[in-house]
Amino acid sequence: MLALGNLAIAYASRSGQVQAISGVSLRLEAGGSLGLVGESGCGKSTLALAALALLPPEARITQGHVRFEGADIDRMPEKSLRTLRWRRMAYVPQSAQNALVPVHSLRRQFRDTAAAHGMRAGEADTRAEKLFRRVELDPAVLDRFPHELSGGMRQRAIIAMALLFGPSLLVADEPTTGLDVIVQRQVVGLLRDLRQEHGLALLFISHDIGVVAELCANVAVLYAGQVMETGPTADVFSAPLHPYAMGLARAFPDIRFPDRAVISIAGHPPRLSAAPTGCPFAPRCPFAQAVCHSVVPPLLEAAPGRSVACHFADRAGELRARASDAALWDIAA
């Protein structure tokens, strides 16, 4: 239903062109769920915006395509896109504060959104009330203003609004970041249930591996605008094949093991203004060899539905054993 094919996206900046995304291919089936994880600046949000054909003017698709329900949305006129957005695809952004108009009641915002797509106010009200009950908000909250709501209530109101037209794809960019942990659990649970009830496909962006583990059947690990590894979430997190995925998994603390050493990946992601030679992760990789610095490893299928871009993917088991040593990652600094 959503397919990114060999996609490359560049931003024009004062200091020249920045290659934010280089050759990314991803698929999301109807009703499926795909998590995008990686450090800030790895291209997660750019991919989310590309999936919605909402890239800012300074961004340009230099290669590849974005296909949604069979149509190339990257070259679709804005007018046709507008009928797709909201109706077929909806967006839950990171900052719920900025996603709502502060001076209008929620009811007014539901009605305005509905009117822009030819739905009458009465029907918008009926649907809004039903959706509010579903996200466990009192329909009376519809007559309140965004600032009167807590962060969790606002995020639930936005999810309700995203579902107004019954879309088939929901793109959520860090929707739980900044929420308290109990409220986060509530929002994650809600997204999971709604996905099942409505057969929604979910493209979920998060730096939080724990939330992705709860919500997404598949995951893509991004680094420097490229896919390092992709596959079923359970496989990628339990037995990562790419050293970057190994590092991320070991960098994420686990509340069940409070005294387990957590690692830090020394260094930082490369600047994307210069064309990379070799594997983009090589400068930070504790296992990098000469070949890694000179030859870009292609993303190859390692198992059905599982791909990895590493020259040493066939030795992943041995690397994983070594990667559990926290000191190894520090030395790479």
Add this chain to the structure above:
Amino acid sequence: MTTAVAVTDARKDFLAGRSLLGGGTLVRAVDGVSFEVAPGRVLGIAGESGSGKSTLANLLVGLEHPTAGEIRIDGRAVGRKPDAAFRRAVQMVFQDPFGSINPRFTVGRTVEEPLLIHGLGSVAERHARAIAALEESELRPGAAFMDRYPHELSGGQRQRVAIARAIVLRPRLLVADEPVSMLDVSVRAGILRLLRRLVLENAMAMVFITHDLSIVGAVCDELAVMYRGRFVEHGPVLDVLRTPQHPYTRALIAAVPVPDPAVAPAALPAELFAGAADSSGGCRFAPRCAYGQAECRAREPALEPIAPDHRVACLRAGHLDA
């Protein structure tokens, strides 16, 4: 035992919703909190937004003055207007390394600034002390960072600059308010280890404010869980995390996502999602508590030991699973 910081029954009230005509309701942001932290030790304070943990941090660094109660740094009570000695003894590391350091200052100027404000050392001495603080914060070689600007640094490096600025005065108490929550997961562990090491090497105390219980094990000796202005549980960090005794602590731990898709998320009691109803006279967590009894709404529990060093404010402490 010598303490770097001792807080006795600290309270801080605010008037919320006050208008020109007066009125408003009294909010007890911090409502009777006591603790001590010895040099070389780290106390974690965890809670949700609205728990009062940030107000408590502000009291510790002198940005707010307590309505009642006392704060002592190295045995000296903090007065209404904190003096220069206090401001030297207590330093803070903030959440946002992009907002907490001046983008127009070089790293060198940022780290030297506290020395300049306190009139310490000659130009050469300040320079040398700044380089030393940068190296202690693992920005090596320190001299190479002195002329750089924040925009040339990664988030983790900026937070290390903020830490260097905080330790350059050799404080007795470091208050770190969510110091890694805006950093990438990949660099958090390094910052936590750095803070832990600095506390030990400099024999200073640290109060570590966080909403994230999954990281406290890596950095804290003790953990206090705060709910609506009070400590509801306080003890050795691994004891609190492994055998939490307060229903609220249990809920906070159960709500943390586990990075293993094979593990189903723990169910949370429905009561937890009830609004913060009025609890006057009783336990302030009672309206959201799955273990609540009639007595809980009538009497506010005090923080009492259930094991050496492990204290819980719950009438059913020790009998939750009975």
